[in-house]
Amino acid sequence: MKSSTTFGVKIRELRIRAKLSQRDLAERVAKRLKDRRGFDFTYLSKIENERLEHYPSAPAILALAAELGGDSDELLALASKAPPDVGKMLQESQGARMFFRSAMSSNLSEDEWKRLLEQMKKKKTE
Amino acid sequence: MKSSTTFGVKIRELRIRAKLSQRDLAERVAKRLKDRRGFDFTYLSKIENERLEHYPSAPAILALAAELGGDSDELLALASKAPPDVGKMLQESQGARMFFRSAMSSNLSEDEWKRLLEQMKKKKTE
DNA sequence: ACAAATGTTGAGTCTGGAGTCAACGTCAAA
DNA sequence: TTTGACGTTGACTCCAGACTCAACATTTGT
Numbered sequence: 001m002k003s004s005t006t007f008g009v010k011i012r013e014l015r016i017r018a019k020l021s022q023r024d025l026a027e028r029v030a031k032r033l034k035d036r037r038g039f040d041f042t043y044l045s046k047i048e049n050e051r052l053e054h055y056p057s058a059p060a061i062l063a064l065a066a067e068l069g070g071d072s073d074e075l076l077a078l079a080s081k082a083p084p085d086v087g088k089m090l091q092e093s094q095g096a097r098m099f100f101r102s103a104m105s106s107n108l109s110e111d112e113w114k115r116l117l118e119q120m121k122k123k124k125t126e
Numbered sequence: 127m128k129s130s131t132t133f134g135v136k137i138r139e140l141r142i143r144a145k146l147s148q149r150d151l152a153e154r155v156a157k158r159l160k161d162r163r164g165f166d167f168t169y170l171s172k173i174e175n176e177r178l179e180h181y182p183s184a185p186a187i188l189a190l191a192a193e194l195g196g197d198s199d200e201l202l203a204l205a206s207k208a209p210p211d212v213g214k215m216l217q218e219s220q221g222a223r224m225f226f227r228s229a230m231s232s233n234l235s236e237d238e239w240k241r242l243l244e245q246m247k248k249k250k251t252e
Numbered sequence: 253a254c255a256a257a258t259g260t261t262g263a264g265t266c267t268g269g270a271g272t273c274a275a276c277g278t279c280a281a282a
Numbered sequence: 283t284t285t286g287a288c289g290t291t292g293a294c295t296c297c298a299g300a301c302t303c304a305a306c307a308t309t310t311g312t
Contacts, residue, residue, distance in 0.1 A: 095239025113221025
């Protein structure tokens with residue numbers, strides 16, 4: 001069974017593994033976000049301890065993932081956010097929208113997703 | 127070639143077809159949003175004329191679609207928003223995440239999406 | 253022509269998401 | 283036993299997204 005963790009726990013885990021203090025990591029993340037709003041170490045503390053009402057913004061999550069070398073899609077998922085480019089994909093293709101809508105209501109298993117992925121790759125390379 | 131329209135144009139089209147004034151439609155939409163913030167007819171005017179910096183919120187778009195009988199996914203797409211439940215689907219399934227990541231980078235054609243949709247339906251019913 | 257209904261616009265307002273700040277607690281090392 | 287790095291918390295701030303309001307313009311019906 002997959003170890004089901006939370007966003008905060010995962011971030012702490014990655015940070016510890018990277019041997020960074022909250023202050024150091026927050027500072028680095030803040031630099032990646034220099035144009036946007038900041039990123040304070042006390043905010044990071046609240047993230048790790050799940051003391052927040054809302055998850056950080058998608059850009060902040062992406063910056064964290066980049067700094068820590070984590071899987072950004074997984075982190076976004078733990079925070080219940082769709083990757084920012086999903087919107088665009090659905091905008092451009094009616095086929096994608098219909099596929100999505102249908103997939104949503106049919107609750108596919110992991111295996112079925114895997115098959116579809118293979119189907120897709122096969123089509124593309126043949 | 128698919129007639130590529132805009133959000134505002136589409137809304138106006140649907141509203142005219144429904145024979146509603148901006149005031150009437152706005153009032154009805156506002157009722158559907160009673161708990162959340164309102165929906166004024168002057169706002170609707172700006173939507174239709176693309177005078178806004180930002181599209182309406184997803185709940186407002188869904189209420190509009192419901193009131194006008196439009197395709198909510200299409201309207202969300204025209205407003206560059208992913209359907210609200212996409213995040214949850216990607217949260218629950220790693221397979222779905224991998225599938226979409228891959229789909230995103232391979233720029234599938236409409237036909238390929240159609241095939242995948244058929245594949246999916248077949249699996250489900252067999 | 254006049255009123256009534258409808259539509260448009262610029263200048264606001266309001267709120268909640270996203271983060272900051274000051275202050276305190278804890279632990280390790282010198 | 284102080285000092286310095288690190289972590290936690292509650293109260294606050296800030297701002298942009300999402301909308302409202304007052305006033306005016308335009309169209310429609312009679």
